Amino acid sequence: MARYKHIDTSPRFLAVDLEKQLLPGSFAHAVHHLLDQDFDLSGFDARYHNDSVGAPALPPGMLLKVILCAYAEGVVSSRGMERLCREHVTFIALSGDSAPHFTTLAAFVSSLGLEVASLFAQVLFLCNQQGLIGRQMFAIDGVKLPSNASKARSGTRADFDKQATKLEEAARKMIERHRVNDCDGGAASTTEATREAKAAARLTKLRKEAAHSQCSADSDQGELGI
Numbered sequence: 001m002a003r004y005k006h007i008d009t010s011p012r013f014l015a016v017d018l019e020k021q022l023l024p025g026s027f028a029h030a031v032h033h034l035l036d037q038d039f040d041l042s043g044f045d046a047r048y049h050n051d052s053v054g055a056p057a058l059p060p061g062m063l064l065k066v067i068l069c070a071y072a073e074g075v076v077s078s079r080g081m082e083r084l085c086r087e088h089v090t091f092i093a094l095s096g097d098s099a100p101h102f103t104t105l106a107a108f109v110s111s112l113g114l115e116v117a118s119l120f121a122q123v124l125f126l127c128n129q130q131g132l133i134g135r136q137m138f139a140i141d142g143v144k145l146p147s148n149a150s151k152a153r154s155g156t157r158a159d160f161d162k163q164a165t166k167l168e169e170a171a172r173k174m175i176e177r178h179r180v181n182d183c184d185g186g187a188a189s190t191t192e193a194t195r196e197a198k199a200a201a202r203l204t205k206l207r208k209e210a211a212h213s214q215c216s217a218d219s220d221q222g223e224l225g226i
Helices: 027-038 042-047 060-072 078-087 089-094 102-111 115-129 149-154 157-183 185-223
Strands: none
Touching (some): 060 102, 060 115, 078 089, 115 157
């Protein structure tokens, strides 16, 4: 009888390069680099008055990365985002293992002005052009993202403006949903429970289709006399 080495996936301490956990070609990798290197976030500096006194603040760019990437995973509450930053390697990498508390995330998103929707829309537009936004991302009720990236590249200025407007409206809806969920802990819990239920349903469907595929393969082999 064959014997195999046990693969242990339980928690452990590992020495890893966090930035390398953001794989090139992924949405998180693109968001990380765009907000770090290509967008001017200095406008957020005026919020803080701790240059000579007070504790250092968490960088707005990092918080924006966590928030936008959490939205992509269907997480629209600060408690859910805090959990991701403790448990999910991508979010541990995005946050530099700083483990932002949900109250910090909630206070930050509640203070954001309308301009952040435009910022998020620009990031989403660029990621969409790179084909990094799939149908399974941003599965948030009431939020629809335009997905015709090829048309945006070759279309008219009106096509570009139309897509940009839709992206900004979607970003605004996500931010508003986030704020509502933070104000109503029960709603946030329901949102996360719905997300977990959908994940379980997808796994059940996958296993059912795998079993059906295996039965079909066995049947084909039987007909061929294998």
